[in-house]
Each structure stands twice: as C-alpha cells, then as structure tokens.
Amino acid sequence: MRNTFTYLFLTLLLALLLFSCQKQQEPKLPVLKETFSKKDNNPFGASIAYRQVEALYTANTIRNIRQPFSKTWKDISDTAALYVCISQALLVDEEEADAMLEFVSQGNDLFIAAGYIDEILQEKINCRTKINLNSLFGFADLVQTGTRSLVDPDSTRSYFYYPFNNYFTKIDTGRTRIVGLNEKLQPNSIVYFYGNGKIYLHCDPRAFSNYFLLKNNNYKYMQQSLAFTAEVPQHVYWDDYYNKLRRRRDGDGNFSTFSEIMKHPPLKYAFWTGLVLLLLYVLFGGKRIQRIIDQRKPNENTTVTFTETIGRLYLQKKDNRNISDKMITYFNEFIRNKYFLNTNVVNDDFIISLSRKSGVPKDKVESLYRSIADVQASEQVDDYRLLSLNEQIQHFHKNKN
Numbered sequence: 033m034r035n036t037f038t039y040l041f042l043t044l045l046l047a048l049l050l051f052s053c054q055k056q057q058e059p060k061l062p063v064l065k066e067t068f069s070k071k072d073n074n075p076f077g078a079s080i081a082y083r084q085v086e087a088l089y090t091a092n093t094i095r096n097i098r099q100p101f102s103k104t105w106k107d108i109s110d111t112a113a114l115y116v117c118i119s120q121a122l123l124v125d126e127e128e129a130d131a132m133l134e135f136v137s138q139g140n141d142l143f144i145a146a147g148y149i150d151e152i153l154q155e156k157i158n159c160r161t162k163i164n165l166n167s168l169f170g171f172a173d174l175v176q177t178g179t180r181s182l183v184d185p186d187s188t189r190s191y192f193y194y195p196f197n198n199y200f201t202k203i204d205t206g207r208t209r210i211v212g213l214n215e216k217l218q219p220n221s222i223v224y225f226y227g228n229g230k231i232y233l234h235c236d237p238r239a240f241s242n243y244f245l246l247k248n249n250n251y252k253y254m255q256q257s258l259a260f261t262a263e264v265p266q267h268v269y270w271d272d273y274y275n276k277l278r279r280r281r282d283g284d285g286n287f288s289t290f291s292e293i294m295k296h297p298p299l300k301y302a303f304w305t306g307l308v309l310l311l312l313y314v315l316f317g318g319k320r321i322q323r324i325i326d327q328r329k330p331n332e333n334t335t336v337t338f339t340e341t342i343g344r345l346y347l348q349k350k351d352n353r354n355i356s357d358k359m360i361t362y363f364n365e366f367i368r369n370k371y372f373l374n375t376n377v378v379n380d381d382f383i384i385s386l387s388r389k390s391g392v393p394k395d396k397v398e399s400l401y402r403s404i405a406d407v408q409a410s411e412q413v414d415d416y417r418l419l420s421l422n423e424q425i426q427h428f429h430k431n432k433n
Contacts, residue, residue, distance in 0.1 A: 068118045068237055068275045070096070075243035078118050082270060084245070084254045085116060092268040099273055100124075102131040110266050111139040111228075114258075117271035118240050122146035122153070123280040129153045137227025141261045145234035147198060150280070157224045158204040161235050164197035172197075179220060179239050181212050181256035188215070189239070191247040196220060198235040212257070223260065232257070352413040356421060360404050363425055378405070391433040400424045 063074040070082035086094060097104050097115075101124070115135065122144055124132070129152045136142050147168050149161055166172040178190030199218035203210070212221025212234065224231040234257065238244060245251045293299045364375040371389040373382060378401050387394040403421050407413055 066120050066238070066241070068120060068241070070270060070272065073242065076238065076241045078240060078242070078275075080242045080245045080251070081118060081240045081254055084251065085258075085268065085270065088255065088258060089114070089265060089268050091264050094268045094270050096272050097269050100128050101135070102127045104269070105131040105135050108267070109138075110135075112262055112266040113140045113269065114143065114261050114265040114267070115140065115269040115271065116143045117274055118145045118237050119271070119275040119277070120146065120237060121148040121277070122150055122274055123148075123277050124150045124153055124274075125280055126152060129156055132231070133157075133226060136229035136231050139228035141230050141232065141265070143232040143234075143258065143261070145237040145240050145257075146274075147235065147237055149233060149235065157207075157226070157231065158202070159200055159208065159222070159224070159233070160202035162199055162201045163235075164195070167194040167197050178215050179212060179236065179253070181221070181253060181259075182210065183256040183259050184252075187252075189244070189248075189250040189253045191244050191250065193238065193243070196236045196239065200233075200235065211260070221257065230260070232260075352415065352418045353411075356407045356413050356418055359421060359425060360408065363404075363428075389433075390428070390431075392428055392431050396424075396427065396431070400428060 064076060065074065066076040067074070068076065068078040068081075070078055073079050082094070101115075129150070132142055132153065133156060148163060154160060164172070172194050174193060175195050176190055176192050177195040178188040179196045180188045196214040197216075199214055199216075199220045200210075200222055203219070203222055204224070207225045209223050209225075210219040210221070211223050211232075212219065214220045214236075220236055221232070221234040224233065234240075240254060240257075245254060293303050367373055367375055367386065371386060373385055373389070375382075383394060383398050383401065386392075387397045390397070403417075403424055407417060407421055410417075
C-alpha cells in the first residue's frame with residue numbers, strides 16, 4: 033500500500049515538472065490591448081510617443097492631466113501651450129468641447145489622435161469622420177498598411193496590422209488644412225485654425241503606438257505630426273484621462289447610458305421604437321396567452337382498490353372457502369338489489385324469473401346456481417372449483433341486460 037502511494041506521488045510530481053517545462057517553452061504572446069497609456073510598453077501603449085514628446089520639447093517638463101479638460105482649463109491661463117491627447121476614443125460633453133475651443137482660441141495648440149472623435153466636437157469645428165468599424169474592433173484582415181504626413185509627402189510610414197481606413201469626409205475648407213493622408217490618399221490628419229491657436233486632429237491613434245513608431249523609421253512620423261507646433265511651448269500637457277474613458281459623462285460629472293443614447297439620433301429612434309413595441313406586446317400580446325392549466329389527476333376509485341387488496345390477502349392465504357363465500361354473498365346481494373328477487377329460496381320459479389329479468393339463458397342460470405349449491409355444501413374448495421365459479425359469475429355479468 034505504501035509503495036502504491038509512493039508511485040502515485042512520483043508520477044504526479046513528474047507530470048507537474050513536464051507541464052511547467054512546457055509552459056516555459058511556449059512563446060508568450062504580446063498584449064494587444066489598445067491603452068495608449070504613457071506607462072504601457074506593450075505594442076499599443078504610448079510610452080514611445082511620450083518619450084518622443086519629451087525629446088522634442090526638452091525645455092519643457094511634461095505635465096500629466098488626469099481630469100476632464102473643462103477642469104484643466106479652469107486651473108490654467110496659458111496662451112502658447114501644447115496639449116497632447118492620444119486615445120482610442122475621445123468622448124466629451126458640451127462643457128469640455130467648449131473648454132477645448134476656448135483653450136485653442138487663446139493661442140494654444142491641441143493635438144488629438146483618436147479612432148472615434150466625439151460628434152459634439154466635430155459639429156463645433158464643422159467636420160465629419162468615416163470610421164471603419166471592422167478595423168476599429170479587430171474584424172478586418174491584417175495587411176501591410178501605411179500613412180503619410182504632408183510634411184514629407186514622398187515618404188509613407190507603414191507596418192503590418194489592421195489597415196488605416198479612417199478618414200475625414202467633411203472639413204471646413206476656410207479654416208482647415210489637410211496635413212496627412214492614408215494609403216488611399218484620403219485625409220486622416222487635419223489642422224483646424226481657431227482664434228489664435230490650432231487643433232490638430234488625427235483619426236487613427238495606432239499611428240502613434242509603440243508598435244508603429246518602433247517599425248523602421250516610423251518614429252519620424254511623430255515628429256512630422258508635431259512639426260507645426262511651437263518649438264518651445266509655454267507648457268506641455270499629456271492627457272492621461274481620455275485614454276481610460278469609455279463613456280461620456282453627463283451634466284453632473286457622472287456617466288449616463290440613457291443620456292448617451294439620447295445624444296445619438298439613430299440610437300434614440302431605436303430606443304423609443306423598441307419601447308413602443310414592448311408596450312404594445314404587453315397590452316395586446318399578454319391577453320392572448322392563457323395561463324397554463326395544470327391537468328387534474330382523476331379521482332381514484334378507492335373501493336375497487338380496497339377490494340383488490342383484500343382479495344390479494346385471501347389469495348395469499350389460500351383460503352378458497354372464504355373467498356367463495358364472499359363471491360356468493362356479493363352475487364346474491366347484486367341479484368336482490370338489481371332484480372328484486374329473494375335468493376333465500378332457489379327453485380324453478382326463481383331460476384325462470386332471474387333468466388327473464390336478466391336476459392341470461394335459463395340453462396346458464398341453472399348451472400350457475402348448481403355450482404353455488406355445490407360449493408356451499410363442500411367443506412373444502414379447490415382452485416379449479418373456485419375458478420369455475422368465478423367464470424360463471426363473470427359470464428352472467430357480461431350477458432345480463
């Protein structure tokens with residue numbers, strides 16, 4: 033017994049060692065989550081972009097912002113600063129969008145790279161973007177894709193991943209200049225002049241990811257994108273708030289799914305249509321569905337069950353005499369109640385009257401009562417005579433009127 037446990041323990045230990053060795057030999061896949069965080073060294077973090085901003089503006093110390101832009105603007109009064117925001121989606125409310133425009137109008141530069149730029153901000157600067165949802169959510173095919181800055185229009189920066197298909201479909205030509213194109217020569221980067229400052233918008237933040245910037249000479253794309261900003265800004269701000277935001281805030285500073293739905297006409301119409309259909313179903317559909325009625329169990333004939341039980345007890349005891357007496361007693365009781373005949377005196381008149389009233393032939397009735405008389409006169413009743421009596425009684429019941 034002790035040897036068996038020893039073998040099992042050694043086998044389990046060997047299996048664990050093999051499993052751990054296999055786990056160590058397997059190549060570890062990189063994390064492809066798109067955080068665009070300055071602390072993330074994974075392919076789609078933004079640690080390389082953050083270092084490049086530090087290298088481009090060596091005279092400045094980068095200030096990290098972890099609050100909505102409206103609160104940031106209340107705490108500063110810059111007139112020549114640079115604010116950098118790289119995020120998968122830029123979600124802002126009216127107050128934040130107005131604060132951004134006021135920040136720019138004072139002479140500051142706002143650089144935004146986002147796959148989705150909030151419609152509130154787009155409406156304020158009169159532009160529209162076309163988002164490729166397959167690329168945004170990772171359903172497109174992986175290809176060698178590229179983008180170019182018009183600072184160096186002959187140089188296309190490329191890498192192997194989802195294609196750069198987002199682009200601007202509408203711009204304010206009086207205030208906007210195109211500064212970048214994707215491979216299909218569609219504008220994916222613009223600069224919007226507002227007041228004394230500029231808003232730089234790029235609709236594909238993957239172009240500023242660690243993976244892209246570390247590919248060949250793609251690091252120059254970051255330099256080209258910020259080429260038109262001041263060499264020595266008053267301050268440099270790095271956004272660390274919107275890259276973590278997944279829903280727009282409501283007016284109280286909290287997130288509201290309902291308010292988000294109401295701000296988008298297609299979602300709003302779909303919501304109200306669904307609500308109306310649900311109410312119609314409750315009003316009309318609910319009345320047509322009848323509640324399931326449970327099937328009631330039929331009443332059980334306890335008299336028959338009791339009789340069968342008693343009969344089985346007598347059969348088990350082999351008391352044929354007692355059983356035959358009970359059969360004769362019940363049969364005579366039936367004759368008295370059904371045909372109103374006196375069973376105490378069995379003679380020819382009785383036989384003739386019972387045959388007429390019941391419709392059973394006279395010879396059958398006479399044979400039945402001969403068997404009854406024979407059983408009553410016997411001290412013991414064997415199985416054959418008991419079965420014969422039972423068959424005759426059953427035959428009478430089947431043929432009676």
